Amino acid sequence: MPPVGKIRKRSKVVIVKSPNVISPSGKVHRTLLSDMVRSGLCKLTSESRAEDAIRHFFSPQDQVGMKVNCLAGKMASTHPQVALICADLLRDSGIKGKNLVIWDRSERELKEVGFPLNFNGGEFRCFGTDSKGVGYSRNLINHMNIGSLLSRVVDEYTDVQLNLPVLKDHNLSGVTCSLKNFFGAIHNPNKYHDYGCDPFIADLNTLPQIRNQQKLVICDALRVQYNGGPSYHPQWAEYFGGIIISDDPVAVDFVGYQIIDKIRAEHNLPDLEKAGRKPKHIFTSADEKHNLGKAKLEQIDLIEIVL
Amino acid sequence: MVELNRRSFIKCSLAATGGILLPNVLPGESLLGPNADASPLPSPAGLSWVEAKYYKKLEHKEIECELCPRKCKVGDRERGYCGCRENQEGVYYTLVHSYACSANVDPIEKKPLFHFLPGTKAFSIATAGCNMNCKFCQNWEISQVRPEQVRNIYLPPEEVAAYAQQSGSKSIAYTYSEPIVFYEYMLDTAIAGRKKGIKSVVITAGYINHDPWMELIREVDAIKVDFKAFTEKFYEDICHAKLKPVMDALLDLSKSGIWYELVYLVVPTLNDDMKNIREMCKWMVGDLGKDVPLHFTRFHPMYLLKNLPPTPVSSLERAREIALEEGMNFVYVGNVPGHLGEHTYCPECRQIVVGRIGYTITQMNLKNGKCKFCQNPIPGVWS
Numbered sequence: 001m002p003p004v005g006k007i008r009k010r011s012k013v014v015i016v017k018s019p020n021v022i023s024p025s026g027k028v029h030r031t032l033l034s035d036m037v038r039s040g041l042c043k044l045t046s047e048s049r050a051e052d053a054i055r056h057f058f059s060p061q062d063q064v065g066m067k068v069n070c071l072a073g074k075m076a077s078t079h080p081q082v083a084l085i086c087a088d089l090l091r092d093s094g095i096k097g098k099n100l101v102i103w104d105r106s107e108r109e110l111k112e113v114g115f116p117l118n119f120n121g122g123e124f125r126c127f128g129t130d131s132k133g134v135g136y137s138r139n140l141i142n143h144m145n146i147g148s149l150l151s152r153v154v155d156e157y158t159d160v161q162l163n164l165p166v167l168k169d170h171n172l173s174g175v176t177c178s179l180k181n182f183f184g185a186i187h188n189p190n191k192y193h194d195y196g197c198d199p200f201i202a203d204l205n206t207l208p209q210i211r212n213q214q215k216l217v218i219c220d221a222l223r224v225q226y227n228g229g230p231s232y233h234p235q236w237a238e239y240f241g242g243i244i245i246s247d248d249p250v251a252v253d254f255v256g257y258q259i260i261d262k263i264r265a266e267h268n269l270p271d272l273e274k275a276g277r278k279p280k281h282i283f284t285s286a287d288e289k290h291n292l293g294k295a296k297l298e299q300i301d302l303i304e305i306v307l
Numbered sequence: 308m309v310e311l312n313r314r315s316f317i318k319c320s321l322a323a324t325g326g327i328l329l330p331n332v333l334p335g336e337s338l339l340g341p342n343a344d345a346s347p348l349p350s351p352a353g354l355s356w357v358e359a360k361y362y363k364k365l366e367h368k369e370i371e372c373e374l375c376p377r378k379c380k381v382g383d384r385e386r387g388y389c390g391c392r393e394n395q396e397g398v399y400y401t402l403v404h405s406y407a408c409s410a411n412v413d414p415i416e417k418k419p420l421f422h423f424l425p426g427t428k429a430f431s432i433a434t435a436g437c438n439m440n441c442k443f444c445q446n447w448e449i450s451q452v453r454p455e456q457v458r459n460i461y462l463p464p465e466e467v468a469a470y471a472q473q474s475g476s477k478s479i480a481y482t483y484s485e486p487i488v489f490y491e492y493m494l495d496t497a498i499a500g501r502k503k504g505i506k507s508v509v510i511t512a513g514y515i516n517h518d519p520w521m522e523l524i525r526e527v528d529a530i531k532v533d534f535k536a537f538t539e540k541f542y543e544d545i546c547h548a549k550l551k552p553v554m555d556a557l558l559d560l561s562k563s564g565i566w567y568e569l570v571y572l573v574v575p576t577l578n579d580d581m582k583n584i585r586e587m588c589k590w591m592v593g594d595l596g597k598d599v600p601l602h603f604t605r606f607h608p609m610y611l612l613k614n615l616p617p618t619p620v621s622s623l624e625r626a627r628e629i630a631l632e633e634g635m636n637f638v639y640v641g642n643v644p645g646h647l648g649e650h651t652y653c654p655e656c657r658q659i660v661v662g663r664i665g666y667t668i669t670q671m672n673l674k675n676g677k678c679k680f681c682q683n684p685i686p687g688v689w690s
């Protein structure tokens with residue numbers, strides 16, 4: 001993410017796909033997924049080694065928060081393998097395991113999706129904002145349209161974020177992906193569901209703790225819920241077999257939006273705009289006031305790799 | 308860490324002077340994780356998972372809540388705006404039935420209800436959650452959070468009624484946060500209270516749909532509505548809600564015959580336009596009647612409106628004058644202890660019929676609901 005006030009000219013987004021990375025039963029091919037993450041990062045940074053690529057975003061002294069989205073259960077959440085592969089890579093790049101925190105709102109939801117809870121370190125730590133000793137910061141944020149308490153994972157336990165969202169249709173905001181994932185960092189996300197969550201999602205992402213901390217997005221698009229989201233409906237879950245990587249969360253969400261609309265068209269569903277839920281927050285995030293990234297195809301270098 | 312069980316929660320609480328039962332929250336404190344080391348508070352009890360009363364099932368496990376005008380459409384595993392109702396597999400649940408996050412014995416004057424059993428105690432309960440988000444909320448630490456983010460205690464309806472009786476309370480008050488969002492718990496408790504001869508009073512913003520409102524009105528004895536402003540803009544910008552449904556709810560109250568009073572918190576620069584207050588009073592006199600008590604209360608900087616000063620007392624006095632000029636009979640100044648506008652005056656002879664300083668009754672010049680001096684009937688529930 002460019003620091004506040006700095007305007008980026010273009011953004012780069014890499015989609016890596018492999019038809020075999022996830023089976024119809026939901027089994028993830030871990031080696032293949034790891035290759036996808038590594039080659040996508042190399043392409044994004046023009047490095048030949050993934051360990052060097054990830055150093056563009058994180059340095060060995062960083063305390064890295066890895067924000068997953070596991071609210072919708074096992075079948076419509078960030079796959080644990082995505083986070084575990086990223087943790088391996090970050091460790092290989094020189095970051096200590098105890099400084100890697102895989103996190104979301106609650107222990108219950110993390111556990112349900114299969115994340116191994118671990119507060120004490122080792123290869124990584126993994127806990128919820130509701131875990132013992134964590135909770136929300138006592139300082140009430142009063143920022144643009146947001147009045148919330150921020151998870152202490154963001155405020156105190158980590159200093160940079162690797163955003164690991166899952167790409168899905170959303171009944172209110174149209175799309176849930178990188179930007180909306182940080183609704184999981186505040187205590188009262190349900191208060192920001194009006195008007196398609198707009199401008200609330202964009203406003204939240206301009207909060208310095210989020211805007212300045214978020215360094216990279218690796219979006220899980222292995223199985224895309226293209227209708228009926230954010231909950232899981234097998235009849236509308238596409239085995240897309242992809243990951244989307246960028247340091248621009250708006251561009252990731254914009255590309256994700258195009259992917260969802262394309263899948264919807266293939267299944268004879270109206271596009272999200274016609275369905276009455278155009279993801280306005282993506283465009284608000286790109287406007288001059290928010291300046292969080294790019295939401296126009298002509299401003300995005302989109303690279304697709306198939307493994 | 309101090310662990311308190313339910314019995315000790317109630318016991319310590321009832322033993323406390325001033326009727327306070329363990330204040331629920333030090334700001335931010337109970338918003339720590341449930342087992343937070345830093346918190347001296349016990350872990351919150353579980354969530355209730357009692358099926359909600361007013362909702363309809365939609366396709367694909369979605370539901371539409373029909374309790375309040377928001378009509379939240381909620382997908383599987385998601386929650387509505389109020390944060391205390393959750394859809395699981397297409398069934399909508401209240402998560403707070405029987406789980407109170409606050410319980411106190413308060414004077415009824417604190418609600419404020421001035422024409423309802425003055426000088427009595429009200430056993431007052433709340434749960435987490437609210438269907439609005441007023442930027443001046445005094446209780447945001449419980450109203451703007453999810454139930455698992457506060458300390459809760461299992462307090463089923465029959466026990467609330469029993470504790471109310473033990474504490475000598477004449478009523479149970481549903482208050483502090485927004486009782487509409489713990490509707491089922493409130494309703495069941497009101498029914499349990501009635502069986503023991505305990506009345507129920509609801510302290511609400513009145514943001515509720517017609518059918519549940521009418522059912523509630525039948526089961527309780529008095530309602531105080533916080534009427535936030537007389538403009539759509541204030542309701543939308545400051546409260547994240549709409550004015551019209553609240554006006555409709557007031558009209559329902561007026562027709563129902565239940566005792567109700569209104570509070571108008573005067574917020575400097577935002578809803579203190581005296582022309583608008585006059586318009587509101589005209590509407591009240593015309594559509595609700597001149598006998599509805601109206602309390603103009605003082606704002607103190609809180610929550611998301613810390614940038615504004617407290618309401619000047621002169622604004623409250625001017626608002627009161629306007630309401631009296633428009634013909635309202637019982638208009639009060641609130642949150643200014645010792646102010647002459649705290650007393651109830653007989654509209655006929657202008658003598659003080661109920662004198663108050665803060666929450667204390669200082670004079671009672673009513674006999675059988677009539678002014679002791681001129682025999683003029685004073686509307687209210689006096690015994």
Ligand code: SF4
Binds near residue numbers: 374378379488
């Ligand atoms: S009661 Fe709660 S869930 Fe129901 S419509 Fe109102 S805010 Fe939404």
